[in-house]
Amino acid sequence: MNTRKLRDIIGTNLMRIATLFISLLFFLILVLLIYRSTLVLETHSITDVLFSSIWNPDNGQFGLSAVIIDTILVTGIALLVAIPISLLSAIYIVEYAPLRLRRTIRPFIDVLAGVPSVVYGLCAFLFLAPFVKDFVAPWFGVQSTGLCIFSAAIILSIMVFPIIISLCIESFDAIPISLKEASLSIGATKWETIKKVIFRAAAPSVIAAILLGFGRAFGETIAVNMVIGGTIRIPSTIFNPGETLASLIASKYGELMSIPLHESALMLVALILFIVVLLFYFLGFLLLRRAKKRWNY
Amino acid sequence: MNKRTIEENIFKILMIISLCIVLGSLVLIFGLVIVNGASSLTLEMITQTPALTPVGSTPGGGILNAIVGSLLLALPATGFASLIGISIALFLQTDFLRPAVSNAIRFMLDVLWGIPSIIYGIFCLMIMIYIGMSSSLIVGMIALTMLEIPIITRCMDESIKMVPIGLREGSYSLGSTKFETAVRVVRRQAFPGILAGILLGLGRGIGDAASILFTAGFSDHIPTSIFDSTAALPTMIYNLYSTPLGQSKAFAAAFILLAIVLVISVLSRLLTRRFKKHIIK
């Protein structure tokens, strides 16, 4: 066997092994999470865990409903703020901004995307939280330490901006200019063209961008953990402290690691995170495929 | 001025406000870190490890342990992840597998990219305990490698995808095998994108706290072996942010992290532009 063929076979097999490894990793993680969650599920039914709000591991109570509600609030508010701001910014950058402005803004957005979560958390803890405590909460007539659901949601929305913006910019850029010309030549204004033509053509990618942003917001552990206050109780206002599914794991892992039952509960939480992200990505994948078939852009 | 123009103008204003919010938050974050970090960034801070001080007084010393720890964790991890990543990406692209299988693997990679990084920490922690190791440099490195593989692979995958199929066919018709085409033709054409992917992975790896929180441990000293626990910049920030006395160290660490992110971003642009000259459109 000559060296060329030998090299070919070794090289191909190395690639094969690498690919196999990563596929296995996916299933290994999933299986491990499932396996470790079974312990807590033997003694607690899944409905108990999901719908009870009492979290008291020493008493054997692992109710997650408060945490789930907090997660929905934090993620929901973050997306509610981030989606319109990101979409409008992206449209402006692609369609209205002068060329020079567009070129200088792109790198800024990329840098924003690269800032580590801890840094966001640090700034939120030391500046956003006091701001909420001294100005925002009192404006709503609520007392708060500033370490609350609202602060977590706001810092999350800032983290999500660059994800949605850069994906939207990519998809708006990908629309052929002749499509815009087709609309403009009928006498539509630029804004009407954006509303009726560009958005429609880019809709699947925009939705994929939003799903990706959702995934980030939903799974963000560290930054949320640093400003959300760490209390497990059903909140009465968004200025109450709380805990999301992701931040719970970071908060409690140290204390609960040693007792298998408690650790199992946290594994269940991690499993929930994994499955939710998996489902949303699958949803995005289906949407994109269906949209591509229908409009083929 | 008719109704259509009024609507357009209203939205134009909203768009500009939105953009200002986005840019403003970026400026705010950078400003806060720079202002607070610059004052803590003395020579002592970056050249010394934390000093033992009596309880209650301001901790002295610096964050050298975290700086070295971060580099020791992230650089090898990125190296391994890149090697594995390029193998996977080339394999997926060079017609070895049926498209359905390739796309399924891509989907799995996307999910692995999207899950919270703490899951990698937990996974490695489980294995670590099972084998009987303790939190150390090597476990942290492994966790970071796993974290970075999906990111680097997908980025490389996307840039290789843009290699025109005609190039590959040309190579095959000259008698090259699939492997050779992968390595010679495809890699060169996609080089800028590949580089960008590696830098992206590196940036993520250096800044991530959740995956190394339980796996790399923490230490006041620079690690001397891969089985030592080690500090890192993100974990240092996470541990010190709420203590008033530790905040100067936290901001110094944050400053360095942001500087690294900026350098990576600038490097990525420069290198991409430089290598784009050689590729064929």
Added chain:
Amino acid sequence: MESYQIETKNLNVYYHKNHVLKNIDIKIPAKQLTAVIGPSGCGKTTLLKSFNRLLEIQEEIKIEGQILVDGENILDRKESEIPDIRKKMGLLSQKPYPLPMSIRDNVAYGLRIHSNKNKDEIEKTVENCLQEVGLWNEIKDRLNDPASRLSVGQQQRLCLARAIAVQPEVILCDEPTSALDPIAAQQIEKLLLKLKKDFTVILVTHTLRQAKRVADYVIFLYFGRVAEQGPAVEFFNNPKSPETKAYLAGEIS
């Protein structure tokens, strides 16, 4: 005496500092088919898109001179009035670009923006336009399907229907048959001949034979300059400029 719908005076267009159109002085007669011909890359499309001010959506374009439509210089008008200028001119591109919506919505697109017609009137107009382009019988029970499902030839006719729905005065055609098979191309040519009774048609084409088949008036652009213009009969039988003679003889293409 013919009336001229469009006139240009000393029109110069620069794209990225390239002088693409040089001192263009032309007259386009109303309600006739004017063919703009010339070798590729000579600025034919640029000239066409300057008529409905579509050039300006690209960066780094500079336009000097006058473009008179019905005697009025459209380059003087403000930006907010451009959509109304464009409404007067329909555009048919090289590759058909149906909008990402149903067939009905494609044709109704312009109607819904510009007029206040109610649902029934819009339906009627959509049907009329589709009849005009000969598409009605083929798709009358498929109006809600996405336009992208039509064949390329059908899509092009749809784009034509979409353009005439807003009752323009001019139809600008940028090599509309180059992406079509011969049968579909023939259908479009027949349509243009029919439409020139009601609209001024300006057809950019790079095939001489097509120009010979359909043109009433010809403008020959050679590297950004007007080499010759005039009624088709004179142009093809009695060319005056040397470039025209060379082009007609097939020496340059």
